[in-house]
Amino acid sequence: MSFLPALQSQRLILDGATGTELNRRNVDTGLPLWSANALLNDRESGILRDIHMDYLEAGADIITTNTFRTHRRALARCGYAGRALELTRRAVEVAREAIHAAACASPKFIAGSISTLEDCYMPESVPTDRQLHAEHGERVDHLLQSGVDFFLVETINSIREASVIANLAARTGLPVVVSFVCNREGRLISGETLTAAADVLLPLGICAIGVNCGPTPDLAKPLAELGSAFGRDFPLIAYGNIGYADEKVGWINTDSESPEIYRQHAIHWNARIIGGCCGTTPEHIRRLSRDLDDG
Numbered sequence: 001m002s003f004l005p006a007l008q009s010q011r012l013i014l015d016g017a018t019g020t021e022l023n024r025r026n027v028d029t030g031l032p033l034w035s036a037n038a039l040l041n042d043r044e045s046g047i048l049r050d051i052h053m054d055y056l057e058a059g060a061d062i063i064t065t066n067t068f069r070t071h072r073r074a075l076a077r078c079g080y081a082g083r084a085l086e087l088t089r090r091a092v093e094v095a096r097e098a099i100h101a102a103a104c105a106s107p108k109f110i111a112g113s114i115s116t117l118e119d120c121y122m123p124e125s126v127p128t129d130r131q132l133h134a135e136h137g138e139r140v141d142h143l144l145q146s147g148v149d150f151f152l153v154e155t156i157n158s159i160r161e162a163s164v165i166a167n168l169a170a171r172t173g174l175p176v177v178v179s180f181v182c183n184r185e186g187r188l189i190s191g192e193t194l195t196a197a198a199d200v201l202l203p204l205g206i207c208a209i210g211v212n213c214g215p216t217p218d219l220a221k222p223l224a225e226l227g228s229a230f231g232r233d234f235p236l237i238a239y240g241n242i243g244y245a246d247e248k249v250g251w252i253n254t255d256s257e258s259p260e261i262y263r264q265h266a267i268h269w270n271a272r273i274i275g276g277c278c279g280t281t282p283e284h285i286r287r288l289s290r291d292l293d294d295g
Contacts, residue, residue: 003109003149004175006061007207007235007272014062014111014239014275015055016285022047024281032077036069039087045094052098054282056108059289060275063099064111064152066091071139073117085142092146111177112148114139114165115155120181120213123157123190132164140168150175155213155277157181157189159197163204170205177208177273179237186221194222195229208235213277216240216257216265223269235272240265242279259287267291 006012019035027044028037038044052063069075070087080087092110099108117135118125127135143151151169153176156162162178169176178201180188187193198209209230211222219240226236242257257265262284266274276284 001107004207006107006109007175012061012109012273013059013285013289014237014273015052015060015064016239016276016280016282017241017278018048018051018064018066019068020278021051021281025051032069032074033080034069035066036074036087036091038066039070039090039094045090048091049094049098049101051282052095053102055285056098056102056104058282058286060108060285061106062109062111062273062275063095064113064154065095065143065146065148067113067139067143068115070142071117071135073135084138085145088139088142089146092143092148096147109149110147111150111152112143112146114143114151114153114169116157116161120155120157121189123188126158126161129160129164132161133168136161136165137168140165140172144172144174148174150177150207153178155179155181159188159190159192159200162197163200166201166204166206175207176205177210177237178206179210179212179239180222181213182211182218182222184218186218186225194225198226198230202230202234208237208273210237210271210273212237212239213241216242216262219265220268223271227270232270236270237273238266238269238271239275239277239280241277242284259284263287263291 019029022038023029025047038048067088072081072084075081095110153165166176211219219238
């Protein structure tokens, strides 16, 4: 079964955090490369593979590629601009190796992660339309060449950048899922509404929309807005965070929400795809998966 029929027929479990889980396992996740640091040597790529396998063992149906920072703009800050395709391919290969090694009985899917070119929490730093088209076009092409099952456009802070990425990704013929990061009031970080975002994106042919990388108690409000505006039948995606952002290491892990507390929030999200963002662990995904298994 391919991704789109699976999305249309069942609830899917997304994996949890990659970058913060690498940090928990003593891999350098310092900025600006963040989780992409793990792709620079074989030992840390092995740890990345183990994390993917742990999420699969916990019940994840979808593995997200470690491509959040493998684009040219981010890599250029460390002198690696010319390695964008190489490191994107490596990230997808590691995800595929994990799925093969796990020998799962049910189909598993590889989500090609694409986020903002600049900081996810700074919509004022979104580049020009010309830069967005050129640089995201390259990212889409790199993921397509690497063989992902669908595009996961995630942690996006503005309609303008989201629409450029979604349009480029949709032209490939692969399914496209878009997820926004919102403020405490349930609006995009840019101040725009999710309803306005969906009005722009749905005509482009995206197959799911939602929110991620917000505190788990805050996700219910924007998801309810999307559900009210577009009905219960349109697939939503939701995955919250635990902890807080840090300018040096990227994210500070905390144990503020146990897998059970996270699950108590998640049962109110009414999302077709549900998983975890920064700070979540395989145990959080295992608890969500257990709910799915229990019906």
